[in-house]
Amino acid sequence: MRALYDRLKQLFPLGEPTWQRPDLAFVTVPAEFLRPALLHLRDREGYTHLVLLTAVDWIEDEQFQLTYLLSNRTQARDIGLRAMIPRDAATMASIHELWPTAATYQRELREMFGIDFPGSPRIEEDFILEGWNDIPPYRRDFDTLKYAEENYSQRPGRETHDPATHMKQQLHPDGR
Amino acid sequence: MSMKPELMKRMVKGPDGVEFEVEPLRDYFCEAPPTVMPAAYSRIVEDLFNWARAESLWILGFGTGCGAIEMRPLMTPRFDAYRFGVQWRPTPRQANLFIISGYLSTKTLKRAIRSYEQMQNPKYVIGLGSCTINGGMYWDSYNTIKRLDDYLPVDLYIAGCMPRPEALLAGFQELKTIIRAGKAEGANKYAENFEWYKANQKRVIHDWDMPDYNW
Numbered sequence: 194m195r196a197l198y199d200r201l202k203q204l205f206p207l208g209e210p211t212w213q214r215p216d217l218a219f220v221t222v223p224a225e226f227l228r229p230a231l232l233h234l235r236d237r238e239g240y241t242h243l244v245l246l247t248a249v250d251w252i253e254d255e256q257f258q259l260t261y262l263l264s265n266r267t268q269a270r271d272i273g274l275r276a277m278i279p280r281d282a283a284t285m286a287s288i289h290e291l292w293p294t295a296a297t298y299q300r301e302l303r304e305m306f307g308i309d310f311p312g313s314p315r316i317e318e319d320f321i322l323e324g325w326n327d328i329p330p331y332r333r334d335f336d337t338l339k340y341a342e343e344n345y346s347q348r349p350g351r352e353t354h355d356p357a358t359h360m361k362q363q364l365h366p367d368g369r
Numbered sequence: 370m371s372m373k374p375e376l377m378k379r380m381v382k383g384p385d386g387v388e389f390e391v392e393p394l395r396d397y398f399c400e401a402p403p404t405v406m407p408a409a410y411s412r413i414v415e416d417l418f419n420w421a422r423a424e425s426l427w428i429l430g431f432g433t434g435c436g437a438i439e440m441r442p443l444m445t446p447r448f449d450a451y452r453f454g455v456q457w458r459p460t461p462r463q464a465n466l467f468i469i470s471g472y473l474s475t476k477t478l479k480r481a482i483r484s485y486e487q488m489q490n491p492k493y494v495i496g497l498g499s500c501t502i503n504g505g506m507y508w509d510s511y512n513t514i515k516r517l518d519d520y521l522p523v524d525l526y527i528a529g530c531m532p533r534p535e536a537l538l539a540g541f542q543e544l545k546t547i548i549r550a551g552k553a554e555g556a557n558k559y560a561e562n563f564e565w566y567k568a569n570q571k572r573v574i575h576d577w578d579m580p581d582y583n584w
Contacts, residue, residue: 341511347515
């Protein structure tokens with residue numbers, strides 16, 4: 194993996210790598226170099242399989258982290274490319290021409306995180322949620338409990354009782 | 370609120386070359402709301418009917434959540450629910466028991482309502498697992514409903530996460546006694562409180578794009 198990192202370092206400005214396992218590493222790539230890096234890995238280094246494309250919401254840094262996990266089947270190695278994009282009006286270049294499966298991930302990211310991928314097929318359509326009327330639910334500033342309480346009727350009787358406190362009240366009701 | 374494209378009024382060319390207008394909401398669906406089905410004229414006949422209904426529970430094979438996995442051992446020889454007169458059917462028209470098997474997202478709720486309304490009277494609903502009772506482990510989820518009986522008339526809940534197939538068999542026996550006692554009036558309850566159920570359903574399904582009554 195280190196040899197691959199050194200080769201990539203010659204070509205692209207890379208950030209600090211994370212050596213997760215002997216066969217798995219993550220490197221940060223500036224968002225504008227992501228597409229050439231992916232192309233290089235796919236066509237020259239044999240990382241032909243896009244395992245997943247996912248996002249992390251770093252709300253404190255006002256950034257989204259996009260993780261493109263690629264796999265090299267013959268060498269049984271994985272590399273993850275991380276790209277940081279600004280959180281407000283988040284937009285990223287679509288990679289659906291490199292891997293058609295990416296279009297599905299991008300639809301999901303648009304719906305769940307609100308990250309736009311212009312030009313990706315069917316990106317405007319509803320993916321999982323139908324008729325969603327709030328901010329994208331995987332964003333960390335979305336309060337899922339508050340939304341659930343406001344939108345769904347709850348059955349009463351959900352409060353829990355700590356057994357120790359309960360037994361204390363049962364055995365010593367006057368608080369002694 | 371816009372309807373699905375296949376529900377829009379359109380011109381259709383028949384196989385004989387004649388063009389005609391199709392208005393699916395009027396032509397394919399029942400406009401009248403569901404009506405209450407009265408009991409038979411005599412108590413003894415109604416008891417006979419209820420006995421027959423209890424002994425032929427035909428389940429709609431629609432797994433809404435993870436609980437659907439409990440139905441596979443029930444169908445197969447290990448637990449063999451068929452010996453109790455319980456069997457699974459592929460379409461709503463052929464079924465009279467709808468098992469909501471676990472959590473129900475609002476997207477699935479829409480399909481569940483369609484399927485329930487397409488079933489023929491008398492029909493029964495079993496809520497399977499704690500998710501249907503109070504949300505279960507999805508108690509703070511943004512897209513699953515928390516109590517099923519606000520949206521569909523539930524005759525019986527089977528608690529557990531997940532209930533074992535034995536619990537389902539016990540539930541079927543319990544449902545049979547409820548039906549024999551003439552207390553499984555879910556379909557009539559749905560018809561009586563149709564407006565209330567519709568209001569609840571539309572409160573959580575924001576893109577209502579189907580007829581109000583899918584019969």
